[in-house]
Amino acid sequence: MNPEFIDINDFRARMETLRRTGMNFLRDIIGMDWGEEGLGAIYSLENTSTGQVLQTAVRCCDREKPSIPTVCDLWSVAELYEREVYDFFGIHFAGHPDMRRLYLRNDWVGHPLRKDYNEDEAINPIRMENEIPEDVQRPYELAEDAEMEISDKLTNKIHGDQYIINIGPQHPATHGVLRFRLALDGEEIRKIDIHCGYIHRGIEKMSEKMTYPQILALTDRLDYLSAHQNRHALCMCIEKAMGIEITDRTQYIRTIMDELQRIDSHLLFLSCAAMDLGAITTFIYGFRDREKILDIFEEVTGGRLIQNYNTIGGVQYDITPDFAKKVKEFCQYQKGKLQEYNDVFTNNIITRKRMIGVGILSYDDAISYGCTGGTGRASGWACDVRKRHPYALYDKVDFKEIIYKNGDCYDRFLVRLDEIVESIHIIEQLIDNIPEGDYKVKTKPIIRIPEGRYSASVEGSRGEFGVFIESKGDKSPYRIKFRPMGLPLVAAMHKILKGAKIADLIAIGATLDYVIPDIDR
Amino acid sequence: MFDFSTITTAIDQFLHSVLPSQAALLVECILVALCAVLAYVMLAIVMIFMERKVCAAFQCRLGPMRVGPWGLLQVFADVFKMLIKEIISIKNSDKVLYNLAPYLVVMSSVLTFSCLPFAKGLQVLDFNIGVFFIMAASSFGVLGILLAGWSSNNKYSMIGAVRSGAQMISYELSIGLCILSIVALSGTMQISELVAAQADGWFIFRGHIPAFVAFIIYLIAGNAETNRAPFDLPEAESELTAGFHTEYSGMHFGFFYVAEFMNLFIVAGIASTLFLGGWTPLHISGFDSFNTIMDYIPGVVWFLGKTFFVIWLLMWVRWTFPRLRIDQVVSLEWKYLVPIGLLNLLIMTLCVVMGWTF
Numbered sequence: 001m002n003p004e005f006i007d008i009n010d011f012r013a014r015m016e017t018l019r020r021t022g023m024n025f026l027r028d029i030i031g032m033d034w035g036e037e038g039l040g041a042i043y044s045l046e047n048t049s050t051g052q053v054l055q056t057a058v059r060c061c062d063r064e065k066p067s068i069p070t071v072c073d074l075w076s077v078a079e080l081y082e083r084e085v086y087d088f089f090g091i092h093f094a095g096h097p098d099m100r101r102l103y104l105r106n107d108w109v110g111h112p113l114r115k116d117y118n119e120d121e122a123i124n125p126i127r128m129e130n131e132i133p134e135d136v137q138r139p140y141e142l143a144e145d146a147e148m149e150i151s152d153k154l155t156n157k158i159h160g161d162q163y164i165i166n167i168g169p170q171h172p173a174t175h176g177v178l179r180f181r182l183a184l185d186g187e188e189i190r191k192i193d194i195h196c197g198y199i200h201r202g203i204e205k206m207s208e209k210m211t212y213p214q215i216l217a218l219t220d221r222l223d224y225l226s227a228h229q230n231r232h233a234l235c236m237c238i239e240k241a242m243g244i245e246i247t248d249r250t251q252y253i254r255t256i257m258d259e260l261q262r263i264d265s266h267l268l269f270l271s272c273a274a275m276d277l278g279a280i281t282t283f284i285y286g287f288r289d290r291e292k293i294l295d296i297f298e299e300v301t302g303g304r305l306i307q308n309y310n311t312i313g314g315v316q317y318d319i320t321p322d323f324a325k326k327v328k329e330f331c332q333y334q335k336g337k338l339q340e341y342n343d344v345f346t347n348n349i350i351t352r353k354r355m356i357g358v359g360i361l362s363y364d365d366a367i368s369y370g371c372t373g374g375t376g377r378a379s380g381w382a383c384d385v386r387k388r389h390p391y392a393l394y395d396k397v398d399f400k401e402i403i404y405k406n407g408d409c410y411d412r413f414l415v416r417l418d419e420i421v422e423s424i425h426i427i428e429q430l431i432d433n434i435p436e437g438d439y440k441v442k443t444k445p446i447i448r449i450p451e452g453r454y455s456a457s458v459e460g461s462r463g464e465f466g467v468f469i470e471s472k473g474d475k476s477p478y479r480i481k482f483r484p485m486g487l488p489l490v491a492a493m494h495k496i497l498k499g500a501k502i503a504d505l506i507a508i509g510a511t512l513d514y515v516i517p518d519i520d521r
Numbered sequence: 522m523f524d525f526s527t528i529t530t531a532i533d534q535f536l537h538s539v540l541p542s543q544a545a546l547l548v549e550c551i552l553v554a555l556c557a558v559l560a561y562v563m564l565a566i567v568m569i570f571m572e573r574k575v576c577a578a579f580q581c582r583l584g585p586m587r588v589g590p591w592g593l594l595q596v597f598a599d600v601f602k603m604l605i606k607e608i609i610s611i612k613n614s615d616k617v618l619y620n621l622a623p624y625l626v627v628m629s630s631v632l633t634f635s636c637l638p639f640a641k642g643l644q645v646l647d648f649n650i651g652v653f654f655i656m657a658a659s660s661f662g663v664l665g666i667l668l669a670g671w672s673s674n675n676k677y678s679m680i681g682a683v684r685s686g687a688q689m690i691s692y693e694l695s696i697g698l699c700i701l702s703i704v705a706l707s708g709t710m711q712i713s714e715l716v717a718a719q720a721d722g723w724f725i726f727r728g729h730i731p732a733f734v735a736f737i738i739y740l741i742a743g744n745a746e747t748n749r750a751p752f753d754l755p756e757a758e759s760e761l762t763a764g765f766h767t768e769y770s771g772m773h774f775g776f777f778y779v780a781e782f783m784n785l786f787i788v789a790g791i792a793s794t795l796f797l798g799g800w801t802p803l804h805i806s807g808f809d810s811f812n813t814i815m816d817y818i819p820g821v822v823w824f825l826g827k828t829f830f831v832i833w834l835l836m837w838v839r840w841t842f843p844r845l846r847i848d849q850v851v852s853l854e855w856k857y858l859v860p861i862g863l864l865n866l867l868i869m870t871l872c873v874v875m876g877w878t879f
Binding site: 163164165171172173187274275276277278279280281284285288344345348350351353354501502503504505506 | 579751754759761762840841843844845847848
């Protein structure tokens with residue numbers, strides 16, 4: 001991919017034009033450190049009605065006080081993306097209302113993804129005391145002489161007289177270590193502040209020192225419920241960059257595995273959503289059925305949760321002889337079980353009362369916040385990468401893109417249930433026709449990607465998962481960026497939560513279906 | 522039917538013959554308290570085991586199987602574990618109230634428990650306003666929960682306690698209305714008389730439609746009173762981690778836990794006393810031989826059988842339904858159950874006045 005470099009002075013005007021001309025989906029903002037050439041960011045945009053894709057980039061030569069105009073008023077999701085870039089590269093986004101670090105602590109010294117970052121442990125020791133809450137802070141503002149300066153105004157993120165409560169980092173309903181700081185008025189939520197980074201492992205930073213096959217092992221640990229798809233995306237990106245043609249057999253295996261993984265993830269979603277609403281029996285039912293997929297995974301790949309199956313040029317091992325039989329058995333079994341979920345949970349009057357009309361995310365907000373996956377489709381946005389930019393065998397199989405209209409919790413729930421059916425349908429079309437051939441093509445012993453920028457994206461279990469690689473022709477990438485599926489969902493939380501109660505927060509969180517290791521990469 | 526008062530009277534006379542009357546009374550009080558608490562704890566253990574097995578059956582599992590045959594000793598092991606656990610004291614908590622709260626909850630539940638008629642004459646407290654006493658004694662359990670939430674100095678606990686207060690005080694109204702309609706039907710408030718009046722036909726049959734409606738409302742409200750799903754918002758674990766008892770450990774937590782289970786037993790016990798005839802056997806008029814056979818089954822079995830049937834119904838609900846939201850809980854009570862309960866009381870009174878009951 002070749003981004004269109006925009007001069008920093010024209011940047012804001014150009015982005016506004018792009019937004020006006022229909023580039024309404026901001027896929028990702030990739031912070032970059034180009035060394036001598038300065039710091040900058042690459043913006044990946046898409047027009048959701050025409051499918052036109054465009055990358056723009058902006059560069060800022062000042063390494064001491066880098067600053068780029070914000071775009072968070074054009075695309076709402078940019079608010080968190082820009083905070084991430086600020087956190088890792090120290091680029092200030094002029095006009096951003098809330099320029100705080102997103103992942104790291106406030107007292108962290110330096111910006112880790114910069115190439116000149118000092119990794120000395122003495123600078124950033126393990127701190128034993130708590131972080132001071134930043135209820136009060138000073139936003140950056142663009143002064144008259146176009147210089148960044150810290151304004152004197154203090155903004156209160158959360159007002160002191162409200163009842164402040166932490167949901168997380170250790171909480172049964174956040175499905176991981178995510179922390180919401182809530183301001184409550186009785187049971188109603190007035191304000192929400194999101195704190196990420198409790199399990200941030202710096203995978204992107206680690207990757208810059210690793211060879212490509214080593215990086216592969218990390219992708220499974222991003223969103224562990226779409227381990228196959230994540231790895232598929234990275235393999236696809238590397239194969240595309242190196243010009244490796246993979247065999248049909250590999251394509252079949254990958255597609256089937258992706259879909260099995262999707263069913264696995266959606267079953268877990270169903271279980272956890274039910275559990276969060278208090279229906280523990282449904283939780284057990286979902287896990288009982290998910291176990292069957294995990295058994296198949298275990299037999300073929302050796303792993304149950306983290307499979308490490310895809311590899312550059314193919315898959316790690318060939319499928320087992322009775323793979324097809326087992327998968328077909330599972331498909332038959334699972335189809336019968338869907339009615340059971342509906343009987344015991346979906347059609348329950350309390351479930352419907354708890355979900356219908358709760359946590360509505362409108363069509364426009366879904367796009368502006370970049371909420372892909374089931375969440376976006378529940379709001380009526382046809383955002384399935386498998387349809388928009390088909391990869392693997394998705395253009396050869398027949399399947400429906402599940403789209404609902406209301407964008408409430410119930411629709412988000414139904415989307416996933418229906419997608420299980422579609423995934424089974426896809427698997428059934430492929431499973432009998434897996435062609436003979438190599439499961440893996442021979443690659444060079446040392447993988448080097450030619451200089452350039454490459455990207456690939458797949459439909460993960462909960463949205464679009466993208467990989468961006470900038471290579472200088474070495475064994476390891478100059479910069480690798482994974483587009484998180486969960487961050488846009490969490491970004492949209494405060495919009496969805498307007499007037500909601502604590503119990504609604506749980507229902508909304510459950511149906512948004514974010515996975516924390518994917519947010520904290 | 523065997524009358525247990527013959528045994529109690531014999532013991533009473535024996536004690537009076539060997540001891541001065543004050544001392545005899547003291548010994549009797551201790552004996553009764555011992556029996557009541559022992560029965561309370563044993564039933565709690567049975568209930569916990571039952572809950573685990575019933576829940577396992579609903580979820581296609583086996584439940585506890587390892588400790589003892591069919592996991593029978595599991596609950597004993599758990600109780601033992603809870604007994605030896607440290608009771609943690611919380612910094613900045615209100616120490617007195619914090620330690621008092623679990624005892625209040627258990628006390629209210631033991632007091633109510635002692636009003637239950639297990640068989641003819643097998644009852645600790647029995648006086649002419651028995652039903653009133655039950656309602657009064659059961660309603661101060663909420664005080665313990667509120668204190669627990671307040672004194673823990675924890676925001677989750679506080680929200681749980683406030684929810685609990687709103688919920689339990691609301692639903693007491695419905696329970697009161699249901700009990701009132703049975704009182705209207707029977708014309709007495711003494712529990713032994715209430716049960717005796719059902720010897721020829723249980724109130725749920727004699728009061729037909731209004732009694733049945735009262736029974737259903739009672740089950741819903743009783744479920745809410747015991748803070749069990751779908752009304753478990755005070756301790757909604759996915760929202761408030763553990764609600765009002767988040768900060769409690771060891772036996773203090775155990776008290777809340779046991780009291781919750783025993784409140785379920787009490788709710789079911791009162792339901793079976795008021796609606797299903799308590800310890801009276803099933804009699805169908807005209808089938809004399811059938812009635813005689815039924816009479817051979819002891820009253821304790823009848824009472825426990827009916828009670829555990831109601832408990833099973835409530836467990837079924839517990840393991841099937843998702844949780845309600847607080848505004849839904851309150852609107853269910855004030856918009857639906859209370860008006861229906863009032864209307865039902867009116868109909869019941871009308872039926873009794875016009876003689877439309879069996």
